[in-house]
Amino acid sequence: MFQRTHAIARKFDLQGSVIYLGFIAIFLFFAVTLADDGFLTTRNLSNIVLQTAPATIMAIGLVFVLSAGEIDLSFGSIVAVAALSAAVVMQEHSMLLGILAGLGAGLAIGWLNGALVAYLRLPSFLVTLATMGLFAGVARSMTDLRSIPVISDVFTGFFGSGSLFGIPSLILWTLGAVIIGHLIYRETRFGAHVIATGDNPRAAQVSGIKVPRIRLAVLMVSGGCAGLAGLLYAGRLQAAKYTLGESDLMTVIAAVIVGGTALNGGKGSVVGALVGSLMMGMLNNGLILMGLSVSDQMIVRGLIILFAVAISLRGTSRA
Amino acid sequence: MTGTVEAAARPVLELNNIHKSFGGVVAIEDFSLDLRAGEIVALVGDNGAGKSTLIKIISGVHAPTSGSIALDGEPVSFSDASKARSSGIEVVYQDLALADQQPVYMNLFLGRERLRGPFGLLDRKAMMQETQKLVDELDVRIPSASAVIRDLSGGQRQGVAIARATHWATKLILLDEPTAALGVAETAKVEKIVLALKERNMATLIISHSLDQVFRLSDRICVLRRGVQVGVRETAKTDKNEIVSMITGVA
Numbered sequence: 035m036f037q038r039t040h041a042i043a044r045k046f047d048l049q050g051s052v053i054y055l056g057f058i059a060i061f062l063f064f065a066v067t068l069a070d071d072g073f074l075t076t077r078n079l080s081n082i083v084l085q086t087a088p089a090t091i092m093a094i095g096l097v098f099v100l101s102a103g104e105i106d107l108s109f110g111s112i113v114a115v116a117a118l119s120a121a122v123v124m125q126e127h128s129m130l131l132g133i134l135a136g137l138g139a140g141l142a143i144g145w146l147n148g149a150l151v152a153y154l155r156l157p158s159f160l161v162t163l164a165t166m167g168l169f170a171g172v173a174r175s176m177t178d179l180r181s182i183p184v185i186s187d188v189f190t191g192f193f194g195s196g197s198l199f200g201i202p203s204l205i206l207w208t209l210g211a212v213i214i215g216h217l218i219y220r221e222t223r224f225g226a227h228v229i230a231t232g233d234n235p236r237a238a239q240v241s242g243i244k245v246p247r248i249r250l251a252v253l254m255v256s257g258g259c260a261g262l263a264g265l266l267y268a269g270r271l272q273a274a275k276y277t278l279g280e281s282d283l284m285t286v287i288a289a290v291i292v293g294g295t296a297l298n299g300g301k302g303s304v305v306g307a308l309v310g311s312l313m314m315g316m317l318n319n320g321l322i323l324m325g326l327s328v329s330d331q332m333i334v335r336g337l338i339i340l341f342a343v344a345i346s347l348r349g350t351s352r353a
Numbered sequence: 354m355t356g357t358v359e360a361a362a363r364p365v366l367e368l369n370n371i372h373k374s375f376g377g378v379v380a381i382e383d384f385s386l387d388l389r390a391g392e393i394v395a396l397v398g399d400n401g402a403g404k405s406t407l408i409k410i411i412s413g414v415h416a417p418t419s420g421s422i423a424l425d426g427e428p429v430s431f432s433d434a435s436k437a438r439s440s441g442i443e444v445v446y447q448d449l450a451l452a453d454q455q456p457v458y459m460n461l462f463l464g465r466e467r468l469r470g471p472f473g474l475l476d477r478k479a480m481m482q483e484t485q486k487l488v489d490e491l492d493v494r495i496p497s498a499s500a501v502i503r504d505l506s507g508g509q510r511q512g513v514a515i516a517r518a519t520h521w522a523t524k525l526i527l528l529d530e531p532t533a534a535l536g537v538a539e540t541a542k543v544e545k546i547v548l549a550l551k552e553r554n555m556a557t558l559i560i561s562h563s564l565d566q567v568f569r570l571s572d573r574i575c576v577l578r579r580g581v582q583v584g585v586r587e588t589a590k591t592d593k594n595e596i597v598s599m600i601t602g603v604a
């Protein structure tokens with residue numbers, strides 16, 4: 035039994051990661067303390083999964099970026115620009131064009147980040163810090179701070195409230211993204227090159243890996259994931275607004291780190307990012323049910339994230 | 354018949370009047386050398402003489418400022434390391450160039466992964482098996498092919514880097530101080546591997562600060578002093594005193 039779980043942990047890159055214990059501890063804590071407040075109801079638990087869908091997808095993109103030794107701070111702003119692009123295009127044109135506009139915006143901003151990092155050799159921290167601000171501004175000016183309704187039932191069903199065989203579409207999106215993300219990360223040559231680039235760029239380069247191309251690609255993956263997350267937000271809320279994705283930066287980075295991805299590259303886990311993201315969602319949900327004020331929620335969440343990140347970094351960085 | 358004689362006589366690698374400067378700093382002033390198949394040439398010189406720089410020029414990491422390189426008689430100019438690699442040149446760098454958090458087998462196959470199936474997924478099993486076979490053949494003792502580099506000793510890491518180079522090289526191997534960090538037994542093992550390269554008809558250029566080792570392994574010794582090639586001697590026809598005075602420039 036132990037052998038077997040160990041083998042599974044290896045397969046999914048979970049060894050040394052304490053995330054499961056943390057996940058179970060938080061779950062048990064809320065299950066006991068919030069037993070009378072409806073935490074354990076199926077409805078509440080499935081709500082947690084639905085609400086974290088966009089963050090999980092952003093987290094998957096970030097696993098690739100961090101594994102390659104880069105960072106993306108701009109994905110929150112990309113979410114807003116992508117959602118607004120889709121909503122605006124759909125007012126005049128078909129749904130399909132709207133979807134393409136949303137994903138295209140994400141990929142284009144990811145390409146801009148990536149080109150600056152890969153070919154001008156600017157640090158990704160500074161590049162994406164700048165584009166984070168830049169595209170937050172673009173999102174605000176696109177519609178003069180107005181919210182744009184998304185009325186297509188097909189769109190909101192596909193990206194939001196719909197379901198297939200009784201499974202909510204947001205859960206299907208999450209599952210699909212995790213499975214595809216995991217396969218690409220663990221089982222393809224591209225994934226191996228991403229990890230090697232973050233581990234030792236010089237070794238990667240003398241091994242024939244096109245390191246700049248990998249750096250460009252991971253930032254485009256992150257941009258594309260953020261674009262998809264924007265569509266999911268627009269689908270679920272049936273509207274797009276510049277505030278979408280604004281508050282996700284900290285939780286997504288925390289989810290990825292807690293999930294066993296190294297901040298300085300060479301190591302990561304897509305499945306871990308999913309669990310980390312669910313943990314953050316559970317935390318948000320529990321703190322709201324506990325009746326904490328918004329400011330108290332922020333403080334407690336910040337402290338717990340600090341604690342969780344500290345533990346998972348200690349757990350994984352053995353010498 | 355004449356064909357074989359010609360092939361044997363033609364050098365695998367020809368370096369002619371190589372010059373390299375980094376900004377204002379001249380690292381290689383004037384370097385020429387021919388390397389033949391099945392031959393081990395030792396490159397010696399003091400710290401900072403330009404030995405590592407020369408290796409990086411041959412392997413395409415640096416472009417020479419002037420001078421020419423020919424491989425099998427064909428002039429080449431490698432724009433990056435992967436071009437030299439695909440021409441059959443392998444290098445063990447002084448700093449090894451391994452991805453520390455990855456397993457041994459991924460390092461051996463980095464950039465040349467084995468794939469399987471219609472989707473071209475990584476064939477980890479095949480890579481692991483091939484790696485295991487290779488390290489067994491070379492007597493590199495590592496816990497397993499899936500051990501992570503960071504968990505290996507310095508000697509084991511060196512073994513992995515050498516195994517990778519010997520596995521992929523078809524023409525030329527460049528070794529930059531391959532035994533600098535090794536103990537007596539490990540050094541002997543590496544020397545055995547290097548001598549075995551001769552039997553595979555490989556051309557080998559080895560950098561070493563140990564003159565004992567140089568005299569044990571090499572057919573010829575090439576001396577580099579402050580970026581200038583000051584002479585090549587046949588190992589059998591020289592002695593340590595002559596080489597030392599060539600290295601230091603004191604007669």
Ligand SMILES: Nc1ncnc2c1ncn2[C@@H]1O[C@H](COP(=O)(O)OP(=O)(O)OP(=O)(O)O)[C@@H](O)[C@H]1O
Pocket residue numbers: 375378379380398399400401402403404405406407447
């Ligand atoms: N990338 C670089 N940029 C600037 N100068 C360099 C660079 N690489 C090497 N040099 C300079 O070139 C000279 C030769 O360095 P090199 O590393 O080739 O010496 P070496 O013979 O390998 O020495 P050692 O025995 O210590 O390894 C040194 O003066 C070094 O500072």
Ligand SMILES: [Mg+2]
Pocket residue numbers: 404405406447529
């Ligand atoms: Mg050197």
